Amino acid sequence: MSNDAYKIAYERERKARLAAEKMLDEKTREVTNSMSLVKAQFEELMARNKELDLLVTVANFTQKQMSLTEALKQFIEILGEATNSPYIVVYLLKQPSHCLKLIEIKWPTDNFPGELHNLLSSADNLEGASLAARVLKNKKTVCWSASDKNFPNRSQLFNGALIDGAYAFPIMRFGEVVAIIEVGVKDWLTFQASWVNQVESVAIQLGVALERRKAQKNTEVKVKELESALETLQAAQTQLIQSEKLASLGELAAGVAHEINNPISFVLSNMETLEEYTVVFQQLIKHYQKLASDPVDSDEISRTIQELEREEDINFILTDIEPMLSDAVAGLKRVKGIVNSLKRFARQEESESQPADINQCVENALKLTNNEIKYKANVVKELAPVPIIDCRPNQLEQVFVNIIINACQAIDDKGTIQITSKFENDNIKVEIVDNGKGIDKDKLNSIFDPFYTTKPVGVGTGLGLSISYGIIEKHKGRIEVESSPGKGTKFITYLPVE
Amino acid sequence: MQGVIYTILADMVIDNYGMELWNEVISEASLDSGGAFTAGVQYSDSELIGIVNQLSQKLSVPVKDLIKVYGEYLFPQLLKQLPLNDLDMSSMRSFLLQVDSVIHKEVKRIHPDAYLPTFDYEQNESDCLTMLYRSKRKLCALSEGLLIGASNYFSTPININHSKCMHKGDDHCRLEIHMDVS
Numbered sequence: 001m002s003n004d005a006y007k008i009a010y011e012r013e014r015k016a017r018l019a020a021e022k023m024l025d026e027k028t029r030e031v032t033n034s035m036s037l038v039k040a041q042f043e044e045l046m047a048r049n050k051e052l053d054l055l056v057t058v059a060n061f062t063q064k065q066m067s068l069t070e071a072l073k074q075f076i077e078i079l080g081e082a083t084n085s086p087y088i089v090v091y092l093l094k095q096p097s098h099c100l101k102l103i104e105i106k107w108p109t110d111n112f113p114g115e116l117h118n119l120l121s122s123a124d125n126l127e128g129a130s131l132a133a134r135v136l137k138n139k140k141t142v143c144w145s146a147s148d149k150n151f152p153n154r155s156q157l158f159n160g161a162l163i164d165g166a167y168a169f170p171i172m173r174f175g176e177v178v179a180i181i182e183v184g185v186k187d188w189l190t191f192q193a194s195w196v197n198q199v200e201s202v203a204i205q206l207g208v209a210l211e212r213r214k215a216q217k218n219t220e221v222k223v224k225e226l227e228s229a230l231e232t233l234q235a236a237q238t239q240l241i242q243s244e245k246l247a248s249l250g251e252l253a254a255g256v257a258h259e260i261n262n263p264i265s266f267v268l269s270n271m272e273t274l275e276e277y278t279v280v281f282q283q284l285i286k287h288y289q290k291l292a293s294d295p296v297d298s299d300e301i302s303r304t305i306q307e308l309e310r311e312e313d314i315n316f317i318l319t320d321i322e323p324m325l326s327d328a329v330a331g332l333k334r335v336k337g338i339v340n341s342l343k344r345f346a347r348q349e350e351s352e353s354q355p356a357d358i359n360q361c362v363e364n365a366l367k368l369t370n371n372e373i374k375y376k377a378n379v380v381k382e383l384a385p386v387p388i389i390d391c392r393p394n395q396l397e398q399v400f401v402n403i404i405i406n407a408c409q410a411i412d413d414k415g416t417i418q419i420t421s422k423f424e425n426d427n428i429k430v431e432i433v434d435n436g437k438g439i440d441k442d443k444l445n446s447i448f449d450p451f452y453t454t455k456p457v458g459v460g461t462g463l464g465l466s467i468s469y470g471i472i473e474k475h476k477g478r479i480e481v482e483s484s485p486g487k488g489t490k491f492i493t494y495l496p497v498e
Numbered sequence: 499m500q501g502v503i504y505t506i507l508a509d510m511v512i513d514n515y516g517m518e519l520w521n522e523v524i525s526e527a528s529l530d531s532g533g534a535f536t537a538g539v540q541y542s543d544s545e546l547i548g549i550v551n552q553l554s555q556k557l558s559v560p561v562k563d564l565i566k567v568y569g570e571y572l573f574p575q576l577l578k579q580l581p582l583n584d585l586d587m588s589s590m591r592s593f594l595l596q597v598d599s600v601i602h603k604e605v606k607r608i609h610p611d612a613y614l615p616t617f618d619y620e621q622n623e624s625d626c627l628t629m630l631y632r633s634k635r636k637l638c639a640l641s642e643g644l645l646i647g648a649s650n651y652f653s654t655p656i657n658i659n660h661s662k663c664m665h666k667g668d669d670h671c672r673l674e675i676h677m678d679v680s
Binding site for chain 1: 502505517536537538579581607
């Protein structure tokens with residue numbers, strides 16, 4: 001092959017090589033570009049990750065009830081790793097002295113430079129024109145560069161050797177600085193400015209968490225106040241129920257006295273008669289004893305006995321004496337019953353609920369109000385057996401007494417009070433119906449309001465139905481009223497059976 | 499040194515002096531690579547020195563002049579490899595000002611292992627630009643050649659005053675470039 005042929009071949013190969021090189025170059029550029037992109041994305045991800053770590057600290061602060069000092073310690077630990085700062089210090093604002101205090105230092109090695117420590121913790125640094133003091137005053141992030149002449153002490157100390165500058169971030173609660181984080185900047189050239197925004201946003205989050213915690217503490221205090229107020233209120237309510245009860249007792253007193261007086265009168269009268277009968281029996285027994293011991297004058301004595309028996313009508317006495325005694329016993333039993341009912345009614349509230357029969361409560365209420373009813377109304381009772389429930393029978397009695405008294409007072413002349421009880425849909429339902437004058441529609445909504453009364457001054461407290469409502473509500477039941485003016489009123493109480 | 503410097507040098511020698519001379523230079527310089535250069539690979543600096551010394555002897559041209567001539571040849575070849583769209587090519591001055599901050603940065607990005615000289619700039623008058631060259635290789639002559647190549651490319655006649663030189667014991671070379679912008 002000639003030299004020319006080699007030359008032609010060489011030129012061809014060279015062209016091919018240049019083309020290959022060009023292609024290689026382009027590909028390399030492409031790969032590098034992708035790598036740069038991946039690297040940038042990776043770095044961004046890492047930065048995000050650190051930001052997340054910071055946010056997690058804030059979350060932990062809230063969720064794990066971490067102390068502020070502890071949270072700040074973790075916070076600057078992560079911040080230090082993320083920003084590669086030569087140092088980070090934290091100041092807390094002490095109250096009430098309103099003084100900044102250096103509480104935490106992070107330095108990558110064990111030896112935090114003494115002169116830096118002195119400068120950062122000196123009173124000079126915490127007042128006046130220092131970096132921290134400026135943040136405290138302006139409530140804004142402050143940036144310091146070593147060349148900044150506004151901070152001569154610092155510039156002299158660092159002079160670019162240790163650090164190039166620093167950032168100080170406020171942590172605010174309700175618009176006031178509570179802590180300051182100062183982050184040293186090693187080198188402005190390599191410092192990532194994006195960190196400033198990130199730290200600021202996390203600092204705001206921390207502030208919000210602090211605000212939330214403060215609000216929570218306030219709420220807790222308020223809840224305690226409310227709880228104590230509720231206790232006071234409950235005690236007052238118990239007192240009120242008792243007072244109202246005593247008031248109804250006062251109202252009932254005259255009737256109850258009459259109730260007691262009646263049996264007592266006839267018992268007394270029976271006793272007086274029995275006393276007379278006793279005299280007759282004593283005389284007769286004396287004569288019979290004489291007859292037994294003196295057979296000589298027996299005829300004489302027998303005549304005297306017969307005369308006496310005729311005179312005193314001993315046959316009547318013998319038939320009269322037994323019913324008289326049983327009447328007296330019955331009368332005294334009635335008195336005993338009334339007194340017992342009164343005693344139970346007047347007793348302070350039972351401390352615990354107890355199993356009781358609602359029908360029995362109705363019966364007791366009727367007993368107490370008997371004298372109110374008897375001249376006013378006929379009572380028609382239809383009490384079907386109902387389950388025993390856990391309740392405060394004394395209070396429920398009070399409710400029924402209230403309703404029955406109201407029913408009586410609604411009846412002008414002579415009427416009927418119908419009382420029915422039954423077990424229905426898991427509830428004990430007690431209906432008390434009167435055919436009195438009824439309640440006007442516009443007043444119906446107010447009857448359960450405290451101090452609402454239609455009765456003349458001195459007759460009612462205006463608390464009876466309001467307290468009854470409260471008692472039924474406490475038993476998780478409900479009380480309803482239906483009324484037609486001129487026709488009558490119906491009160492229905494529902495007590496759940498659990 | 500980047501392989502591309504060697505491949506372009508080979509092209510220049512072969513184009514101007516023939517294949518025989520290049521073959522002789524390669525064999526006599528007894529290179530580790532055997533002269534089989536590929537762009538994109540790093541070769542020892544000593545190979546370039548060996549080649550240039552051989553060439554200097556064979557052509558009876560001082561090393562410095564030879565490098566300068568090579569620099570002039572090299573400029574348009576290197577320019578082909580740059581992403582010109584990203585550069586301000588409006589004038590020679592604006593181009594030169596981008597060498598350190600843009601062009602070398604890009605080269606470093608693509609070839610992180612490459613060793614590159616640094617340039618500091620002094621701008622005095624509009625027709626004068628001073629570039630301060632620093633490199634362990636002390637290839638200021640190559641810079642001069644590249645400047646001449648640039649002058650040809652931008653059609654801007656220049657006059658270089660090499661007032662300080664690392665070869666004379668200075669810590670940098672001072673290249674005062676006077677441009678005839680008229």
